[in-house]
C-alpha cells in the first residue's frame with residue numbers, strides 16, 4: 055500500500071497549529087460592574103484552595119500535601135517556590151521541583167497557585183539564596199535613622215531587584231514552557247507578606263533622597279493627599295508619609311518584578327498581606343503595630359498606583375473575630391481589587407467564614423497549612439496534623455466543589471451573598487431584590503424559642519459560633535442555599551406578600567444537573583429552614599399570592 059507523508063516544513067507548521075488550537079486559554083481576571091471572576095479555560099473558576107506549609111516545596115514533601123488537599127476536596131494547591139531552591143548558584147537555574155510539582159498536580163487533578171518566596175518572605179530574606187544573604191554590600195539591608203542595618207532587604211537595592219527579577223523571569227519562562235497547553239498554574243503570588251516590622255521605612259541615603267522628592271503623580275492620582283495637594287512625601291501625607299513612602303517603594307519593586315514576569319508569561323499576579331487592624335478607622339499612623347509598607351488596606355491605592363502589574367492585594371486572615379473578618383472582606387473586596395483570600399487559619403472558628411467569602415464573590419479562598427506534615431502553626435491554626443485538620447472546611451468544599459464553576463458565574467453576575475455567624479450570636483439578614491433572608495442561630499430545628507423551656511435553650515453543639523449560609527438568587531423568586539447551623543426565614547420585601555412554595559434538598563451531579571433528594575415540608579419548614587450541623591444544599595422557590 056502506498057503511503058504519503060507531508061514535507062517536514064508543512065508537518066512542523068501543522069503540528070504548531072494543532073498545539074496552538076489545543077492550548078487552553080491563559081487564566082485571566084475579568085471585571086464587570088465592580089465584580090470579578092478568574093477565568094480558567096475561558097470560564098469563571100472558584101478556587102477552593104489548600105495552602106501547603108512553608109517548607110513543603112520539595113519533591114519528597116509533596117505526598118502529605120496531596121493527601122490533605124484531596125481530603126479537603128480542594129481543587130487548587132498553593133505552593134511556595136523559593137528563590138534559594140531555583141537559583142542556588144547565581145545564574146544556574148534548577149526548576150526540577152517545579153517540574154515535579156506541576157506533573158504531580160496534573161496527576162492529582164489539581165490546579166496550582168505558585169508563591170514566589172524571594173526578596174521578602176514574611177518581610178525577611180530567609181528564602182533568598184546564600185549568595186544574596188552573604189553579600190550585604192551588593193544586596194543591602196534597609197537602614198534605620200542612625201544608619202544601623204535592619205533585618206529587611208532594602209527596596210532600593212538595585213542589584214537585589216535585578217537579581218530577583220532575573221530569577222522570577224526565568225521561573226515564568228519555565229512555566230510558559232511546561233504549562234502553556236494545560237494551564238495547571240492559575241496565578242502567581244509575588245513575594246510573601248512584605249513590609250518591615252519595627253522600622254517604618256528605609257533611611258539609607260538613596261531612600262532618603264527619594265523621600266524628599268515630590269510624590270509621583272500616579273500616587274497623587276490614587277491616594278488622597280492628607281496635608282498639602284503636592285510636594286514631597288512629608289508635605290503631602292504628613293504623619294502617614296513614612297509608611298506610605300515605604301509602601302510605594304516596595305510596591306514599585308514588586309511591580310517591576312511582576313511586570314517583567316508577565317511580559318514572558320502573562321498570568322494573574324497578586325500580593326498577600328499580614329493585616330493591620332481593620333477596625334482602626336480612620337487609620338492611625340504606623341506605630342510599630344504592623345509591617346510598614348505591606349499591602350495593608352490603607353495603602354491598597356498606593357499599590358494600585360505603583361504596581362499596576364499586580365492585580366490583587368489580598369488579606370491573610372488569622373483573627374477569627376467576626377467583626378474583623380467582615381471588615382477585612384469589605385476593605386479588600388473592591389471594585390478595583392478582587393476579593394481573594396490566600397490564607398486563613400485552620401481553627402474550626404474559621405470554617406463559617408467560607409460562606410461569607412464565597413457569598414461575597416471571592417475568586418477563591420485557601421486555609422493555610424493543609425498538609426499532613428508533622429508541624430502545626432498553632433495558635434494561628436489548629437493543633438491537628440491529621441485528617442481532623444480539614445474537618446472545619448471539607449463539608450463546605452464538598453458542597454461547592456461540584457458547582458464551583460456555576461457559583462463563580464453567579465457571583466460574577468452579582469447574584470450571591472453570604473455570611474458567617476457573628477461572635478455576638480445575634481440575628482443577621484441578607485437582602486436580595488424582592489426578598490430578605492432572616493437568619494437566626496443556636497435554635498433547635500423544631501419549635502420557637504418564645505415557647506420557653508427546652509425550646510428556648512441553645513442547641514447542643516452551638517457553644518461556639520459555627521453557623522453560616524451562602525445564597526444565590528438563581529431566578530427572581532428562587533434561591534440556592536448552602537449552609538450549616540442556621541435558621542433561615544425568607545421574607546418578601548417590605549410592603550409585599552410572599553410565601554415559600556417549595557424547598558428541595560438535593561445536590562448537583564458531576565454534569566451540573568440538580569438532583570432532588572427530598573422536599574422539605576411539614577416539621578422541616580414550619581419553623582423556618584433549619585440547616586443542620588453538616589452543610590446541606592436547598593433549592594427554595596418563593597411565590598407571591600395575588
Ligand code: DGJ
Nearest residue numbers: 108176246247370431434
Ligand atoms: C502568614 C505567611 O504568609 C505564611 O507563609 C505563614 O508564615 C503563616 N503566616 C504562619 O503560619
